[in-house]
Amino acid sequence: MSRSSKTVIIGGVAGGMSAATRLRRLDEAAEIIVLERGGYVSFANCGLPYHLSGIIENRSSLLLQTPQSLASRFGLDVRVKNEVIGIDPVAKTVTVVDLDAGSEYVESYDFLVLSPGASPIIPSIEGADRALVLRDIEDVDRAMSALSGTVKTAVVMGAGYIGIEVAENLHLRGLAVTIVQRGAQVLSALDSEMASYMQGKLEAEGITVLLQTEVSKIHSTSVLLSDGTHIPADLVFSSIGVVPETTLAVNAGLTIGARGGILVDDFQRTSDPSIFAVGDAVEKVDAISGDSRLATLAGLANRHGHAVANVITGQHAVPASAALGTAIVSFGSVTAASTGWTEKALRAQGREIRVIHSHPAHHAGYYPGAETMHVKLIVDPHSDLILGAQGVGGAGVDKRMDVLVTAMFAGLTASSLAQLELSYAPQHGSAKDPINMLGYVNRNIAEGLTQTVQWHEIQSLLESGSVLIDVRTEAEHDAGHIPGGICIPVDTLRDHVGSLAGKNVIVHCQVGQRGHTAARLLSQHGIQVSNLDGGYLTWQAGSLASHSQPTPLKGK
Ligand code: FAD
Numbered sequence: 001m002s003r004s005s006k007t008v009i010i011g012g013v014a015g016g017m018s019a020a021t022r023l024r025r026l027d028e029a030a031e032i033i034v035l036e037r038g039g040y041v042s043f044a045n046c047g048l049p050y051h052l053s054g055i056i057e058n059r060s061s062l063l064l065q066t067p068q069s070l071a072s073r074f075g076l077d078v079r080v081k082n083e084v085i086g087i088d089p090v091a092k093t094v095t096v097v098d099l100d101a102g103s104e105y106v107e108s109y110d111f112l113v114l115s116p117g118a119s120p121i122i123p124s125i126e127g128a129d130r131a132l133v134l135r136d137i138e139d140v141d142r143a144m145s146a147l148s149g150t151v152k153t154a155v156v157m158g159a160g161y162i163g164i165e166v167a168e169n170l171h172l173r174g175l176a177v178t179i180v181q182r183g184a185q186v187l188s189a190l191d192s193e194m195a196s197y198m199q200g201k202l203e204a205e206g207i208t209v210l211l212q213t214e215v216s217k218i219h220s221t222s223v224l225l226s227d228g229t230h231i232p233a234d235l236v237f238s239s240i241g242v243v244p245e246t247t248l249a250v251n252a253g254l255t256i257g258a259r260g261g262i263l264v265d266d267f268q269r270t271s272d273p274s275i276f277a278v279g280d281a282v283e284k285v286d287a288i289s290g291d292s293r294l295a296t297l298a299g300l301a302n303r304h305g306h307a308v309a310n311v312i313t314g315q316h317a318v319p320a321s322a323a324l325g326t327a328i329v330s331f332g333s334v335t336a337a338s339t340g341w342t343e344k345a346l347r348a349q350g351r352e353i354r355v356i357h358s359h360p361a362h363h364a365g366y367y368p369g370a371e372t373m374h375v376k377l378i379v380d381p382h383s384d385l386i387l388g389a390q391g392v393g394g395a396g397v398d399k400r401m402d403v404l405v406t407a408m409f410a411g412l413t414a415s416s417l418a419q420l421e422l423s424y425a426p427q428h429g430s431a432k433d434p435i436n437m438l439g440y441v442n443r444n445i446a447e448g449l450t451q452t453v454q455w456h457e458i459q460s461l462l463e464s465g466s467v468l469i470d471v472r473t474e475a476e477h478d479a480g481h482i483p484g485g486i487c488i489p490v491d492t493l494r495d496h497v498g499s500l501a502g503k504n505v506i507v508h509c510q511v512g513q514r515g516h517t518a519a520r521l522l523s524q525h526g527i528q529v530s531n532l533d534g535g536y537l538t539w540q541a542g543s544l545a546s547h548s549q550p551t552p553l554k555g556k
Pocket residue numbers: 010011012013014015016035036037038045046047048049082083084085115116117118134135136162245248278279280281296297298299301
C-alpha cells in the first residue's frame with residue numbers, strides 16, 4: 001500500500017483551516033500539519049471589531065476552535081506560534097521557527113497550501129508605531145488594553161468596510177470618533193451617491209467624517225492632518241487597506257501576479273504544481289472582466305480552501321468560480337452592500353452601461369415598520385446582464401443583495417428579475433418585490449418604453465436647453481427641489497402638453513415612479529422626454545456626495 005500523502009498548510013484561519021478540515025473529511029489517512037504564526041487558529045477575524053464595543057462580550061467567543069479541538073475532531077496536527085520562514089520547492093520542505101522554543105526545524109511535504117492572508121497597511125508617517133490595526137486576536141488584545149485606559153477620542157484612518165466597523169464599535173464604547181479618509185467619499189466600493197447615505201448616517205450618529213484628508217503625523221494624544229490642523233486622538237486605528245502576504249511565495253520563486261497577489265490557476269495551484277495558495281494572499285479572477293483582481297473576503301478564502309482539498313485528493317475538483325467581490329457593512333441601522341462593478345469604474349473604462357436607481361420600501365408600505373432602501377443596478381445594455389449592484393438602507397438590504405448576487409452568478413438578465421417568484425407576505429416583502437421592480441424598470445428602458453438620465457447629467461442637460469419638470473406635488477417641490485426645475489404635478493400634466501411641444505423635457509418625481517408615468521404620458525403626445533433615474537432622492541444624494549468637501553476644523 002502506498003504511503004498516505006502529507007500536506008502542510010501555512011496559516012490556520014479562514015482559508016487554511018477550511019483546506020485542512022475538508023482534507024480530513026475526504027482522506028482519513030492523510031497527514032495534515034497546520035503551521036500558524038500567531039497564538040490562535042480558526043478565530044473569527046470578521047468578529048474582531050465587535051469585541052471593541054462589547055457587542056461580542058467574551059473574547060472566548062472569537063475563538064472558534066483550538067489546536068486541541070481540531071486534533072480530537074479532525075486529527076489535525078495544529079502548531080500555533082510556529083512561523084514558516086522559508087520554502088524549498090525542490091526539496092519540498094519548509095523551514096519553521098517554533099516561536100516559543102526559539103528553535104528552528106524543517107518539515108517535509110507532498111503538498112503545501114499557502115493561506116498566509118494579507119497584512120494591514122500602516123502609513124509610513126511619524127508616530128505610526130502608535131497606530132493600532134485589527135487583523136488577529138493579538139491585535140484585538142492590544143486594542144482592548146489601549147481602551148482600558150482613559151481614552152476619549154479616536155481617529156480611524158480609512159473609511160472602508162473595516163474602518164466603518166471599527167468606528168462604530170469605538171463610538172458605541174463612548175469615544176468621540178473621527179474618520180479620516182483620503183478619497184472623496186466613504187466606502188469606495190460604492191458609487192458616491194450610494195455611499196453618501198452611509199456618510200449621512202455616520203455624521204447623524206456623531207462621527208466626524210473628514211474626506212480628502214490624510215493623517216500626516218501621529219503624536220502622543222493627537223494627530224496632524226494634511227490640512228495642517230491637529231485633532232485629538234487618544235487612539236489611532238489604521239484601516240487603510242491590506243497587502244497580500246507574499247514574502248514566502250516570492251522567496252520560493254512562485255509567480256506573483258500584476259496585482260501583487262500569488263498567481264494561481266483555476267484549481268488554486270501556484271506556478272509550482274505541489275504548492276497551492278488560497279485566501280487574501282492570492283489573486284482571483286474577476287467575474288465581470290475576467291481579469292486578475294484582489295478580493296479579500298472570508299467567503300472566497302473558505303471556498304477556495306475547500307476547493308484545494310478536493311484537488312489534492314482528486315475528488316470533486318471543479319474550477320474555482322470567479323469573484324464578484326460581494327461585501328456588506330452596517331453602521332447602526334444602516335447597511336451598505338455592493339457586488340460586481342461600480343458605475344464609476346465602468347465609466348472610467350468607457351463601458352456603455354444602463355444604470356437604475358430605486359428607493360423601495362423593504363416590505364409592503366401599508367404594513368407597519370416599512371423602511372426605505374436605496375438600490376442601484378448596473379446593466380450591460382447589449383447583453384442585459386447585471387454588471388454590479390449596490391444597496392443601502394435598513395432591513396432587507398442583505399436579502400436583496402443576495403438575490404442579485406445569485407442572479408449574477410446564474411447569468412440571469414436584468415429583465416428576468418421581474419419574473420422571479422420571490423417569497424411574499426406583507427411583513428416580508430411586496431407582491432412586486434424591490435427585485436421585481438428593478439426588472440420592470442430595466443425592461444422598460446431596454447425596450448425603449450422610457451428613457452432615463454442620471455443625476456450627474458442634469459446640470460449639463462439644463463445648460464444645453466432641456467426643460468426640467470418636477471411632477472411631484474407643490475408641497476413636495478417646496479420642501480426641496482432641483483434648481484431650474486418647474487413644478488407641474490403629474491395629475492395636471494395633460495393640461496400642459498401643448499406648451500411642452502418641441503422641447504427636450506426631463507421629468508422627475510421623488511423616486512422615479514411618477515416620473516415614469518409622466519414620461520409615458522408626454523412621449524405618447526410626441527414630446528421628447530426622459531425620466532430622471534431614481535428621482536429627486538438620487539439627485540439629492542449625488543449632489544450631497546459631489547459637494548462633500550473637507551470639513552473645516554478647529555485648530556488646536
Ligand atoms: P487569514 O484568515 O488572515 O489567515 C492567515 C493566517 O496565516 C494568519 O493567522 C497569519 O498569522 C498566518 N500566517 C501568515 N504568514 C505565516 C507564516 N509565515 N507562518 C505561519 N503562519 C502564517 N471578510 C468578509 O467577507 N466579511 C467580513 O465581514 C469581514 N470582516 C473582516 C473584519 C476584519 C477586522 C478583518 C481583519 C477581516 C475581515 N474580513 C471579512 C476578511 C476575512 O477575514 C479574510 O478575507 C479572510 O480571513 C482571509 O483568509 P486567509 O486564510 O487568506 O487569511
